[in-house]
Amino acid sequence: MLTNRKEYDIIVAGGGISGVAIAYGLIRKNSRLKIAVIDAPTEVNRASRTNVGLVWCQSKFLDKPHYAKWGFISRRLFPELIQELTEVSGIKVPAYFEGGLIPVLSEAEYNQKGDYIEKLRAALGEYRGNMIDRAELERKLPKIPFGPEVCGAAWCEEDGFLNPLALLRAYRVALMNSGVDFLNDTVVYSVEPKNNAYSVHTQIGELSCERLVLACGLANKRLAQFAVNDLPIFADKGQVLLTERMPFVMPIPVLGCTQTVAGTVIIGFKHETRGHDATVIPHSVAQEGAWALRVWPELGKKRIIRTWPGLRVMPNDKVAIYSHLPGHENVTLINTHSAVTMAAAHTRLVAGFVLGEEAHECAKDMTLKRFGFAV
Ligand SMILES: Cc1cc2nc3c(=O)[nH]c(=O)nc-3n(C[C@H](O)[C@H](O)[C@H](O)COP(=O)(O)OP(=O)(O)OC[C@H]3O[C@@H](n4cnc5c(N)ncnc54)[C@H](O)[C@@H]3O)c2cc1C
Structure with a gap:
């Protein structure tokens, strides 16, 4: 999209799934905000276009229960979000939230996974899943002839999957239909704090904003260098x-x-x-x-x-980072490895944090403070 505007309330650097989810949350919170999303495809930062599209909560993060809970919170926000995105964008996002399965190939694996699930259930206080035997697995997926070694599966009724490219596109079109400038094929070179605002140096020149979101995936490491030497x-x-x-x-x-x-x-x-x-x-x-x-x-x-x-x-510790940068409370960084699963939480629950609200209870320990930064 071409634009003559040079000054924004908020610039979101990076239009992958994290950037668009946050940007959509921001414009939904306040439709008067002048927002730009700047995105350029790079060889390294392609995960938003190469993922499987699973919305996956089960059997993970026993050692980090608050993070496990965060996944379930996001999952529960999805159906209503997808309906809204479809209405705003006109793009249908194929999505199934009928549960998810991890097949196991031996009794030892069956017991090991079962043990993990019970510990997770205890840590979370609730967990809508369990181990199922082969007969039950075949009832759930009757059209798949499983191999002879398959003896059952870990089952969770809260998992699901969607078409990740359709989700990305629906967010993008919804943003444009909501008045957000989407600057496609535009590289962000660097960011510079300037007069209580931020200059964002891009391929099409210098843009400025009061608040900045860094959502450039691995490229965040370079772009955040004005405040964090070596992003973890x-x-x-x-x-x-x-x-x-x-x-x-x-x-x-x-x-x-x-x-x-x-x-x-x-x-x-x-x-x-x-x-x-x-x-x-x-x-x-x-x-x-x-x-x-x-x-x-x-x-x-x-x-x-x-x-x-x-x-x-x-x-580095495999938990999402949602954080302002040290000395820059108007700059928010987002880096998470399951950003499809977390997209609904990003839209509904993290956008407010960008605007200066308290972080959600579950996400308040997900700042850079845990790595020793003063934020
Ligand atoms: C094989 C595979 C399978 C996966 N499966 C799942 C799954 O099933 N479920 C799930 O939840 N997650 C899955 N993931 C993880 C998920 O894809 C990532 O968590 C997610 O893509 C991260 O999104 P992001 O927007 O933060 O970063 P990215 O996807 O890296 O997007 C960053 C964006 O910023 C842009 N950008 C980068 N640098 C610049 C710059 N200098 N200027 C302008 N723009 C820039 C890029 O073009 C890109 O659009 C999978 C990942 C892989 C690799």
Whole structure:
């Protein structure tokens, strides 16, 4: 979008899923705000376009119960948010919130996962899920002939999945329809504090704002340098395989081999640390393929039509960062590795924090303070 405006109330640097979710929350809170979202595709910061689209809460963060709870809070906000985005943007976002499954391939794994779930239930006070045996798994997904080793699954009724590209597009169009300037294909070079405001140096010149949101994924590390020397985040690599289309048989997503609404199956859940190397490593992604064949042998008859890598933005302690920068309470940084799952919370519950409100109870320990910064 072309604009002649140079001064904004708020600039959101980065139009991936985090940036658009926050920006939409901001304009919903106050439609008079002059907001710009600035985005440029980069090789490294492509996670918003390379993810699986799972809204996934189960079986994680036992050691960080407040963060586990945050995921469930976000998930519960989704259905109403998606309906609203569809109305405002006119774009349908295919989404299923019928639960989620993690298949297990041995009794030992079944018991281990069951033990984890019970501990999580105790830590959270409530948990709408449990281990299910193979017969129950087959009742939930009757059209999938599971491999002989599959003896059951971890089940949670609160998980779900959506089309992440449709969600991104719906947010973007909703923003534009709400009067936000969306500056596409525009690189942010740097940020400079100036006269109680911020100068944002971009490909199309200097823009200024009173409040700034840094939502550039891994590029936040460079852009935040005016206040934080070495932002505690790193690149966490994922690689996936995509099969050809087949009839839709998976209304409940299976972690690790998830069928998309279009009928393709995305295989892969690996986390690797390889710096900013965003190339496909065949032997690595092949391991994921081998696991998927044990779960769903029929996949072996399907063609792999694509494979792609993506770099997640991972905070060093694996908990989201929502924080003002030291000495800059009008600059908010957002870095989280499950930003699709968290998008609804970002829109409804984090946007206020950008405007100076108290952080949500669950998110108040997610600032940079935990890394020793004075915020
Ligand atoms: C293989 C894979 C599978 C995943 N699956 C899931 C999943 O199922 N569910 C889930 O919740 N999460 C999943 N994730 C994680 C999720 O994709 C990320 O948490 C999310 O993309 C982070 O969003 P973001 O907007 O913070 O950062 P990014 O996605 O990195 O977006 C940053 C944006 O900023 C822009 N940008 C960067 N630098 C600049 C600059 N200098 N100037 C202008 N613009 C700039 C980029 O173009 C981009 O649009 C997955 C990730 C991977 C890699």
